[in-house]
Amino acid sequence: NAGVMQNPRHLVRRRGQEARLRCSPMKGHSHVYWYRQLPEEGLKFMVYLQKENIIDESGMPKERFSAEFPKEGPSILRIQQVVRGDSAAYFCASSIRQTSYNEQFFGPGTRLTVL
Amino acid sequence: KNEVEQSPQNLTAQEGEFITINCSYSVGISALHWLQQHPGGGIVSLFMLSSGKKKHGRLIATINIQEKHSSLHITASHPRDSAVYICAVERIQGAQKLVFGQGTRLTINP
Numbered sequence: 001n002a003g004v005m006q007n008p009r010h011l012v013r014r015r016g017q018e019a020r021l022r023c024s025p026m027k028g029h030s031h032v033y034w035y036r037q038l039p040e041e042g043l044k045f046m047v048y049l050q051k052e053n054i055i056d057e058s059g060m061p062k063e064r065f066s067a068e069f070p071k072e073g074p075s076i077l078r079i080q081q082v083v084r085g086d087s088a089a090y091f092c093a094s095s096i097r098q099t100s101y102n103e104q105f106f107g108p109g110t111r112l113t114v115l
Numbered sequence: 116k117n118e119v120e121q122s123p124q125n126l127t128a129q130e131g132e133f134i135t136i137n138c139s140y141s142v143g144i145s146a147l148h149w150l151q152q153h154p155g156g157g158i159v160s161l162f163m164l165s166s167g168k169k170k171h172g173r174l175i176a177t178i179n180i181q182e183k184h185s186s187l188h189i190t191a192s193h194p195r196d197s198a199v200y201i202c203a204v205e206r207i208q209g210a211q212k213l214v215f216g217q218g219t220r221l222t223i224n225p
Contacts, residue, residue: 033212043201045212056212089156104148104213106158 002027004094004107005074012113013082021077021110025094032075033104034067037089046090049075082114118142121202121216129224134189136219138202141183148213149176149187150201158201161187192223 005024013019025032034046036059045059049069060067064082069075079086089111093104119140128134138147149161162169162176164185169176173192178185189196199220203213 031211035213035215042217043203043213043215045214048211059212091158103160103163105160106150108157111156 004029004092004105006090006092006107006110008110009108010111010113012115014115015083016081019079019082019086019112019114021079021090021092021112022074023077023092023094023107024074025092026105029094029096029105031095032069033093033095034075034077035091035093037091037109039088043091046077079112082112084114087112087114116141117217118206118214119202119204119216121200121219123219124217125220125222127222127224128192130193132192132223134192134196134221134223136187136200136202136221138185138187138216139183140185140202140204140214142204142214143207144180144183144204145207146205147178147185148203148205149185150203152199152201152218154198161200189221194223194225197222 004026007022030051032049035043036046037043047060047067048056051069052071064080066078089109091106091109093106095104122137146163146165148163151159151161164176164178173190175188199218201218202216
């Protein structure tokens with residue numbers, strides 16, 4: 001039973017390019033969370049999705065960032081027109097979440113570097 | 116002020132020592148998580164608890180809901196325990212997302 005998978009593990013982009021980060025949740029998990037860890041800072045919530053629905057995007061920057069979790073396939077975090085300040089580690093986590101008891105399983109992260 | 120505060124921020128100890136990392140929070144929560152982040156960056160969930168105490172191997176986590184405080188203990192510490200330990204809470208209100216402490220960087224010297 002594979003864990004949460006993220007790809008790519010490392011991504012280098014030039015300013016102005018687009019970055020697409022993928023997250024495949026654990027088998028049977030239908031809830032996905034994206035978190036960002038800026039250099040030398042703690043983890044911060046970005047967005048919470050269920051299949052085909054964005055539940056909470058209160059941590060997403062208002063511009064350039066979007067996320068989806070389609071019926072089929074992985075969840076995608078998309079960053080348009082990247083800037084140097086987007087350089088960070090992006091983690092996704094998944095859970096079953098049938099009650100408020102919400103154990104989240106983390107992926108290995110994608111380290112985005114913007115040149 | 117952060118909703119989740121950890122102490123100490125950095126901790127260096129000798130192999131074999133008993134380690135305690137503290138976490139205080141200021142909001143009503145439904146659960147508290149302890150996570151471990153290794154130098155390579157991967158994050159592992161150690162504990163999730165909403166009351167009392169849990170033990171796994173040399174790790175023990177406790178929580179006092181009335182005092183809004185949790186502790187993570189490591190007995191017989193080992194250099195391989197060197198990592199960043201992160202406390203995170205799920206708020207009762209505003210639900211499912213985790214709110215993280217800043218982490219405690221633990222170094223165990225042989």
